[in-house]
Every structure is written in C-alpha cells, then in structure tokens.
Amino acid sequence: MSEDDEDARLVAYIDGELDKDERAAVEERLTTDADLRARLMRLREGERPFVAAFEALLERAPVERLQASLAEHVARQERRRTSMRDSWTLRTGVLAAAAAIILFCAGIAIGRYGPGWLAGGPEGGDEDWRQSVVEYAAFYTPETFGSEPASKPKDLALVGAKLGLPLTPERIALANLEFKDAQILNFRGAPLGELDYLDPATGPVLFCIIRDSEPNAAMKTETRGEFAVASWARDGRGYIVIGKLPVKQIAELANSLEQRF
Amino acid sequence: MKAIARKEVSAGLAPNLARLWRYALVLSGARDVADDLVQATCVRALERAEQFQLGTQLDRWLFSILRSIWLNELRSRRVRMGGGFVDASEALVFDGSHEIETNIFAAQVLKEVGGLPEAQRETVLLVYVEGLSYREAAEVLSAPVGTVMSRLAAARLTLAKLRGTPEPKLERRQGEDGPKSITQGPKDE
Numbered sequence: 121m122s123e124d125d126e127d128a129r130l131v132a133y134i135d136g137e138l139d140k141d142e143r144a145a146v147e148e149r150l151t152t153d154a155d156l157r158a159r160l161m162r163l164r165e166g167e168r169p170f171v172a173a174f175e176a177l178l179e180r181a182p183v184e185r186l187q188a189s190l191a192e193h194v195a196r197q198e199r200r201r202t203s204m205r206d207s208w209t210l211r212t213g214v215l216a217a218a219a220a221i222i223l224f225c226a227g228i229a230i231g232r233y234g235p236g237w238l239a240g241g242p243e244g245g246d247e248d249w250r251q252s253v254v255e256y257a258a259f260y261t262p263e264t265f266g267s268e269p270a271s272k273p274k275d276l277a278l279v280g281a282k283l284g285l286p287l288t289p290e291r292i293a294l295a296n297l298e299f300k301d302a303q304i305l306n307f308r309g310a311p312l313g314e315l316d317y318l319d320p321a322t323g324p325v326l327f328c329i330i331r332d333s334e335p336n337a338a339m340k341t342e343t344r345g346e347f348a349v350a351s352w353a354r355d356g357r358g359y360i361v362i363g364k365l366p367v368k369q370i371a372e373l374a375n376s377l378e379q380r381f
Numbered sequence: 382m383k384a385i386a387r388k389e390v391s392a393g394l395a396p397n398l399a400r401l402w403r404y405a406l407v408l409s410g411a412r413d414v415a416d417d418l419v420q421a422t423c424v425r426a427l428e429r430a431e432q433f434q435l436g437t438q439l440d441r442w443l444f445s446i447l448r449s450i451w452l453n454e455l456r457s458r459r460v461r462m463g464g465g466f467v468d469a470s471e472a473l474v475f476d477g478s479h480e481i482e483t484n485i486f487a488a489q490v491l492k493e494v495g496g497l498p499e500a501q502r503e504t505v506l507l508v509y510v511e512g513l514s515y516r517e518a519a520e521v522l523s524a525p526v527g528t529v530m531s532r533l534a535a536a537r538l539t540l541a542k543l544r545g546t547p548e549p550k551l552e553r554r555q556g557e558d559g560p561k562s563i564t565q566g567p568k569d570e
Contacts, residue, residue, distance in 0.1 A: 128530035131537060135508070137515050137530075165544050166537025170509040173490035177406060181399035182416065190394060190423050197427070278421055282454055306428065 123159075130160050134167075189274070196301075249307045250351060250360050253314075253328050254344050257362050260316070260324040276302045282311040283331050283357065291380050294373055297325055307332070317363075325363035325370075327377060334358045339378060341371045350374030354381065383431040390430035393439040394423050400440065400511070401447055407506045408451045408499065418455055422447040444507070444521045493543055497536050504532040 121129070132138050133146045149156055273289055279302045280287030293299065297317040305312040310332035317325040333356040341350045348370035351360040359381060361374040401422055405415035425446050426433075433442055494505055507518040508529065519526045 124531060124534070127534035127538065128527065131534045132515070132530050135515070135533070162541050163534065163537045165541035166539070168490045168493065168540060169486065170490065170494070170505065171512075173487040173494075174403065174506070174510040176484055176487045176491065177403040178399045181402040183399050183402075186398045186402065186416070186419055186423075187395055189420055190398070193420075193424060194391065194427070274420075278417060278424070281417060281421060284454070304424065 126156070127159060127163060130156070130163050134160070134163060249310070249312065249330050249332070249358065250349070252307060253312075253326065253360055253362060254347055254349065257324065257326050257347060260326070262318060262323045276315075278302075279304045279313045279315075283313045283329050285313075285329065285357070285381070287313075287315075292327065292377075294325075294327075294376065296320075297373070319363060319365065322364045325361070325365065325373070328360045328362075329381070330358045331356065332358060339371075339374060341367050341374070343367055352378055357381075386433045386435055387427075387430040389435065389439065390426055390433050394426060394443075397440050397443055398423075401443055404444060404447055404503070404506060404511075405451070407494075407502050408448070409455065410495070414455060418447060418451055421450050421455070425450060440511075441513070441517060441521055444511075445523075448503070448521065493540055494536075497539060501532045501536040501539075504529055505536050508533060 129138070129142075129146065133143065138146065150160065276287040276289065276292065282304045287302070289299065292302075292315055294317055297319050299315070300318050301316040303314050303316075305314055307330060310330050313329045315327040315329075317327070319325050334353045336355070337351075337353040337358075339350060339352040341348065343349070346364050347362050348365050348367040349360060349362045350370050350373070351358065352374070353359065359374075359377070361370055361377060363370055363373075365373075398419060401419045402415050405418035405422075406412060409415055409418060422443060426443055429446075433439065494502055497505065504518060504522065507513045507521060508515065513521065515526045515529045518529050522529065
C-alpha cells in the first residue's frame with residue numbers, strides 16, 4: 121500500500137469510517153508498526169475544532185437579505201403563474217385555437233422561408249428554441265407584466281451569470297420600450313434567458329438569449345404569424361428579438377442590441 | 382407526489398440559506414459571489430423541485446445543485462472575466478478586528494482551511510463541519526469515496542504541517558534555529 125493510500129486509510133480509521141474488520145486490522149498493525157503510529161499522530165495533528173470555527177460563518181451569512189430575495193422570486197413566479205392562468209381562463213378556447221394558428225403560420229413560414237431559417241444551424245436544432253420562444257410569446261399580453269415592478273439589476277446579473285454574459289440595465293436598455301422582467305428558462309438543458317419589455321403601442325417584446333454553442337449567424341429578420349422576429353448567433357449564443365411590431369422596427373431594436381452582444 | 386416534492390423544496394429552502402451560503406463562501410472565497418450562488422441555487426431548486434426525491438435529505442440535494450452551478454457557471458465566469466480566484470484564506474476571515482479578537486481560534490482555523498486547495502476545502506466542510514459521511518460527501522462531490530479519503534488526508538497533513546509537526550520519518554534534530562517567525566519581525570514601512 122502506498123503512503124498516500126495508507127494515510128487515506130488512517131484518516132478513515134480516525135473518522136470512524138472503517139468497518140469492524142478493517143478497524144481491527146489497522147489496530148493490530150499499529151501495535152507493531154512505529155512508522156504507522158507516527159503517521160497516525162501526524163494526521164491527528166491536522167485536527168481542528170472545525171464545527172466551532174465554522175459556526176462563525178453561519179452567523180455572518182446575510183440570511184435576511186437572501187430570504188427577502190427568495191421571497192421576492194417566489195412571489196414573482198406566483199404572479200406570473202396567476203397572470204398566465206388568468207389569461208388561460210379568460211381565453212380558454214380562443215387560446216388553444218390561437219396556439220394552433222400560430223403553429224400553423226409558423227409551419228407555413230418555415231415551409232416558405234425554410235432555407236433562410238434553417239441555414240442558421242447545420243444541426244437543425246437551433247430552429248426549435250426559436251420556435252418555442254415564438255409560441256411562448258404568443259401567451260404574453262401587456263397584463264402579464266402590468267402590475268409587476270421592473271426586475272432589479274441583481275436579477276439581470278443572475279440571468280447573465282447563467283448565460284455567461286454580464287447583463288446590466290444599460291446594456292439591455294431599448295429606446296422607447298420599458299424593461300419589465302428578466303428570467304431564466306431551460307431549453308433542453310441549455311439556459312435560455314428571457315428579457316421582457318413592454319412597448320406602449322404593441323405590447324410585449326421579448327429578447328431571448330440561449331447558450332447552446334450554435335455557430336455564428338448573421339442577423340436575419342422574419343415574420344412569423346403576427347410576430348416580427350430578428351435573430352443572430354455569436355460566440356456560442358443564439359439571440360432572438362420578437363414582438364408584434366413592424367419588421368423594420370424589430371430590425372432596428374435587434375441591430376441596436378447586436379452592437380452590444 | 383410532484384406537488385409534495387415542490388412543497389417540500391420551497392418550504393425547505395429558507396432554513397438552509399445560512400448553510401448554503403457558508404458552502405458557497407468556502408467554494409468561491411468571495412462574499413458577493415456567495416450571495417449570487419445561493420440565489421441561483423434557490424431559483425434552480427425551485428425550477429427542479431419535481432426532481433427532488435422524497436425521503437432523501439434536502440440539504441444534500443441543495444449542496445449538489447449549488448456545487449454544480451459553481452463549477453459549471455459561476456467559476457468559469459469569474460475566470461473569464463479576469464476575476465481569477467480570490468485567496469479564500471482571506472475571505473473566510475472576516476474583516477473587523479472585533480471578531481478576530483473575540484474569536485481568535487475560529488479565525489485561525491478559518492484562515493488555515495481557507496488556504497487549502499478548493500477540493501480539499503469543500504471536502505473538509507462537508508465531512509468535518511456538515512458531518513456528512515464519506516459516502517454522502519462522495520455523492521455531493523460526484524467523486525469516489527477514495528477521493529474523499531485522500532482529500533481529507535491531504536488536508537490533515539497540510540494542517541499538521543502548519544502546527545510545525547515534523548515529517549515522522551525525519552529525525553528530530555535538536556539545537557537548530559527555530560522556525561523563522563513571519564509575524565514577529567520588524568515591518569517594512
């Protein structure tokens with residue numbers, strides 16, 4: 121047994137992690153092996169009052185602040201769920217039909233403009249997340265964010281952390297749009313950041329970023345159903361800007377963001 | 382079952398915040414990163430609440446999530462952004478001479494553990510502070526039990542050295558110069 125293995129076994133002996141037979145074997149060797157005894161002694165010298173010392177850190181944890189931000193997150197999710205549920209109840213049948221129509225329109229759009237869209241990703245997987253965003257966006261109304269206070273820079277930073285991008289209010293600001301919320305979603309294991317804005321005239325505008333290592337792609341604009349969509353990919357991240365705005369306007373917003381991402 | 386798991390996770394987060402933060406601090410060595418790490422852990426735990434296995438210990442599950450966010454997301458970001466690594470031995474000892482005076486032993490232990498490599502630091506925390514068994518720690522660390530053992534052995538040997546315990550195989554030699562003091566000497570102003 122190497123010295124390292126021997127030390128590991130002795131530590132397990134000290135920590136009471138050996139079974140009865142292993143323990144007996146170590147003890148028997150200790151009675152005759154002076155070197156082993158010296159090693160045991162030295163490992164024991166590495167003991168410290170760990171529990172007591174680390175108590176100090178628990179006392180210093182900013183529990184109140186963490187609790188407040190947890191409560192805020194839960195409340196925001198709850199508001200979001202309620203607001204989504206309300207729009208579902210209000211428009212039950214209509215919504216299902218709308219979703220079908222959007223899917224149908226998207227299908228037509230893909231069929232018609234397929235090469236342009238699909239050329240963005242050789243694996244063909246990039247299309248999926250963009251399509252999901254389009255479908256997801258269809259459920260948003262101005263009321264989705266109506267009563268909510270805008271996300272704090274901290275939320276933005278957290279979303280940014282998951283995407284590996286530093287996000288600040290300045291970096292994501294868009295002219296004439298009110299920034300409302302930032303959240304992180306998950307698309308087949310890839311973090312998908314969603315930044316929500318409200319355009320007073322046309323309603324929600326979404327800026328989404330996915331970290332899924334897709335190849336670089338130049339800016340493309342497109343209409344899908346009632347949405348105008350602009351997308352590009354750079355440095356392993358895909359970007360999409362979507363809203364019920366004229367294509368030209370979405371392109372302007374996207375161009376302004378592309379300069380910053 | 383899923384609803385119960387969700388309930389258990391959302392109810393169980395608040396009582397674990399301080400311990401999660403401590404783990405985050407031991408990993409990251411920086412308090413602001415520890416804050417972010419705990420918040421991200423809570424968000425992720427709520428998102429994945431349905432995956433929590435009822436009847437298992439929630440704190441272990443949360444530790445695993447926290448660790449994976451640290452390794453996969455925040456640590457690499459710190460390195461990419463040029464933040465590099467902070468010396469955890471500094472971050473684990475709090476500023477303000479008050480604490481250090483009143484709790485000099487705790488401060489000393491934190492400083493010593495903070496000086497260990499990240500992998501040893503977190504293993505010491507999980508086993509010796511949090512009281513996880515080797516097997517439980519191995520699960521949180523996604524490592525074999527043997528790795529837990531060798532990290533603890535390495536940590537103990539380093540800590541023993543700080544106490545000035547000589548290598549057991551070396552003859553103890555008398556009459557030589559004592560160890561050079563790094564704290565007593567005159568300071569260059």
